[in-house]
Amino acid sequence: MPEQLYLPADRASRLASIRAAFPGLEGPDCPTPGGRAAGLLRLQRVDPVAYDRSRNFLDGAVTGLSPYVRHGCITLGEARAHSLRVVPAQRAWKFIFELAWRDFWRRVWKSLGPAVRKDVERPKVALGQAPLPDDVREGRTGLPCMDATVRQLVDEGYVHNHARMWFASYCVHFRKLSWRSCADWFMGHLIDGDLASNHLSWQWVASTFGAKPYIFNKENVVKYSGNRWCAGCTARCPFDDSYPALSRRLFGEEAT
Amino acid sequence: MRIILLHDEMLNPEHALFSLHPDLPRVFVFDTQQLTRDQFSLRRVQFMADCLAEIEGVQVYQGQTADVLAALGVTAVVTQRTPQLHVSAALAAMQVEWHDEPTFVDFRGKLKRFMHFWKAVEPQLVGVRDEPDSRDAA
Numbered sequence: 001m002p003e004q005l006y007l008p009a010d011r012a013s014r015l016a017s018i019r020a021a022f023p024g025l026e027g028p029d030c031p032t033p034g035g036r037a038a039g040l041l042r043l044q045r046v047d048p049v050a051y052d053r054s055r056n057f058l059d060g061a062v063t064g065l066s067p068y069v070r071h072g073c074i075t076l077g078e079a080r081a082h083s084l085r086v087v088p089a090q091r092a093w094k095f096i097f098e099l100a101w102r103d104f105w106r107r108v109w110k111s112l113g114p115a116v117r118k119d120v121e122r123p124k125v126a127l128g129q130a131p132l133p134d135d136v137r138e139g140r141t142g143l144p145c146m147d148a149t150v151r152q153l154v155d156e157g158y159v160h161n162h163a164r165m166w167f168a169s170y171c172v173h174f175r176k177l178s179w180r181s182c183a184d185w186f187m188g189h190l191i192d193g194d195l196a197s198n199h200l201s202w203q204w205v206a207s208t209f210g211a212k213p214y215i216f217n218k219e220n221v222v223k224y225s226g227n228r229w230c231a232g233c234t235a236r237c238p239f240d241d242s243y244p245a246l247s248r249r250l251f252g253e254e255a256t
Numbered sequence: 257m258r259i260i261l262l263h264d265e266m267l268n269p270e271h272a273l274f275s276l277h278p279d280l281p282r283v284f285v286f287d288t289q290q291l292t293r294d295q296f297s298l299r300r301v302q303f304m305a306d307c308l309a310e311i312e313g314v315q316v317y318q319g320q321t322a323d324v325l326a327a328l329g330v331t332a333v334v335t336q337r338t339p340q341l342h343v344s345a346a347l348a349a350m351q352v353e354w355h356d357e358p359t360f361v362d363f364r365g366k367l368k369r370f371m372h373f374w375k376a377v378e379p380q381l382v383g384v385r386d387e388p389d390s391r392d393a394a
Contacts, residue, residue: 030299034306072266076360157299188295
């Protein structure tokens with residue numbers, strides 16, 4: 001008979017028992033409590049108006065609901081219903097718009113099946129195929145913004161959506177790495193890791209599931225990160241340019 | 257033996273299948289092949305363990321799902337439909353009663369870009385309003 005895993009009611013004991021049962025898995029304990037009760041607590045704190053106003057800022061009023069939605073602890077319908085209870089529909093618009101993105105990704109996954117792991121469309125710019133290198137995997141690129149993103153990913157299993165987009169763009173367009181190699185690794189660390197949302201978002205950045213590549217510049221990072229990295233940064237910044245100049249540098253004339 | 261097989265998209269103590277089949281044993285398997293293939297972190301497994309700890313009476317195992325179910329003498333399974341192929345592959349030799357996941361919005365058109373989808377479902381979800389077409393790629 002297979003051995004049954006006993007899950008202690010006390011969380012600290014439970015985390016320790018999982019660590020002991022899966023000796024091949026390493027890293028820090030999960031800082032985010034799982035389960036429906038924790039998900040409902042998060043949901044009760046969601047302020048759709050603050051979310052609309054500030055969600056693109058790293059210190060903005062993001063919801064943290066994604067791990068709970070991913071594991072079915074709460075449903076998209078429950079999240080929408082909460083938002084409509086606390087504000088009129090038009091003020092919940094942005095929040096519900098983002099819930100719809102998740103539903104859309106999932107429908108695409110159901111439609112395409114395992115093909116979501118491959119280019120959905122022809123890339124609109126030349127993409128690289130290099131595997132994920134150690135300096136990126138270990139957060140040793142020398143760029144404080146990117147290395148902090150890797151540290152947060154590895155330590156917490158969560159990264160703000162805007163930082164995910166910057167990181168994906170850095171990997172795919174500035175480093176010319178294989179989006180698939182990066183997306184597989186990135187998803188494994190996320191506690192909200194979802195094949196549809198993760199891989200199709202990487203493809204959206206890469207331009208294999210979107211009309212153009214997503215790129216960003218230093219000005220964007222400064223604005224939405226609260227200048228948390230750039231102020232003291234001494235690295236030679238690859239992002240410090242205008243969008244037309246970056247586009248020419250990264251893609252030649254094809255994307256300008 | 258017939259069971260409710262929980263997979264990692266239905267970790268909810270109030271899942272509809274529990275009231276539909278209150279007498280069936282509830283089983284979850286940490287599928288070692290999936291954990292390896294998808295490079296799952298310790299944190300992810302711990303998060304799922306938190307979810308499972310809320311579900312009354314669930315039996316939790318680790319191993320390859322098909323092997324665990326075979327060893328338990330499972331011949332029939334009730335579970336939630338999922339695009340995760342490893343779930344359907346593990347159940348290939350079983351009698352399976354699939355149940356659809358909760359529906360967020362009704363959409364029967366052809367999937368194109370998100371904004372095409374959004375324009376079709378927006379009236380159901382929030383009513384109609386004019387808004388710029390963007391994904392906040394600010």
